[in-house]
Amino acid sequence: MDIIFKDVEHRYHTNTPFERRALYNVNVSIASGSYVAIIGHTGSGKSTLLQHLNGLLQPTDGTVHVGDQIITNAKKSKHLKPLRKKVGIVFQFPEHQLFEETVEKDICFGPMNFGIPEEQAKKMARELLSLVGLPEEVLTKSPFELSGGQMRRVAIAGVLAMEPEVIVLDEPTAGLDPRGRKEIMEMFYRLHQEKQLTTILVTHSMEDAARYADEIIVMHRGTVLKKGTPKEIFREPNTLLEIGLDVPETILFQKKLEEKFGITITSPCLTVEEIVEETKKLFAKVKKDDE
């Protein structure tokens, strides 16, 4: 499902003294099956943008196309039920939305709500559990007996149970330790590939954006500042640094290396391996010159 934002504007609390424009002039498209990262600092409109993807918010102006569904200001939200099934959102701290007595019931809740028979839902729950890397024993446990990381996996299984075509991840690793973060990010990447999902990741981690995304959308003050591949986006680190965003540590290191050695490395380095390669080339060149 392709996603297209056309001239989207969103204002909170319209016609009240609290009216606030959170998005304006948003024109951006996300190709079906791609992995897109959205970066931008706090309050740049990222969260508002993603809530339009499944119609939790409707634009106050402009249109959002998600596959053949069109979301505008006018449409009543009840028409958006099919969309909610197709677009799964994993919110920040999704484990706070767990509520059932057992893990199994929690995962089955969504599908059964959309009319899937109980037996089928239970079968799905079993499969999903292994997909998110949890042992089958947890099915009968209360979600609240699990550790934070496990609870998050259960909540993610609950979103996947809806068999979404698009999955939206809002800072999915907030609060996890470095190892937990890596495990969850690798899991989403695997799901992205295996299930051919369209994945949209909202993140502060430039490393994750660089590593996993096909394209990066940079949000700034309620609108899209830039969109491109990680190499395109990080080729000009200063644009990002100027608006208070970070760039991957590899890029910062590359900058320092270039300054110290008085050289320019043509391709932006996004991994430690690339830095090592460029450093090798640099040293090899001297050797050659000596010969």
Next chain:
Amino acid sequence: MRDVAVSVENISFKYPNETNYAVKNVSFYVQRGEWLAIVGHNGSGKSTIAKLLNGLLRQESGSIKIFGTELNETTIWEIRKRVGMVFQNPDNQFVGTTVQDDVAFGLENNGIPRDEMVERVNEAIRLVKMEEFSEQEPHHLSGGQKQRVAIAGIIALQPDIIILDEATSMLDPKGRNEVLETVRDLKKKQKITVISITHDLEEVVKADRVIVMNKGEVLTEGAPEEIFLLGEQLEKIGLDLPFAIKLSNHLKRAGFPLTMDHLTAEGLVDELWTLYSKM
């Protein structure tokens, strides 16, 4: 005698229905005006320690003293006035209908006169750069903005000790730096003691002292530069290493004769330059 803000002696704690101790025989102290970082993987007992320090949980054995006063049922209310705590998820700690009401809540509870309260609330909101939002509902703010408000609530209380339990995890790097600078500033000016539970390496690098927790026990403690020398040992227990150290390792493996693991990118680039010049 040193000026000790917090002294923890041999505390142990187990959650109901759990077989393993969340915190086992942990002892440490924090000096007045010190910035102590506590790091460790999820489930290492860091957050449990924070809750024990504020009396939200009660240890099974051992003792906790705050400025020399034993923490127990009779002293807890006085101690809570001196220990401000900011949790990871701010949604769980909002009570006010507007940002300023929320920041004022703790002061109202402590019976601070209105004029002083208004002043302290405005100042705290200004320090975390949330003036624009002071009339708004906290629930409509983004995660990072909520964390700023939660921190303002604690700043307004002017506690002697601030405990940050991953309190900046949802801020972007710039916002995180701003908020931490604000707290650092307060620490310096008012000699506040800070205990920060965190995964943020930048923050760890800037702490006065670091305690590394593993499976409920103190694995090691020391100055940041000492801690990061542990290298792969930290990675084994699920923690991260500063980028420059990781890159130093990679370069060594690729055959660059570096003399040390560098904590900073500058140090590493400098040594590469030295090697290069000698070629």
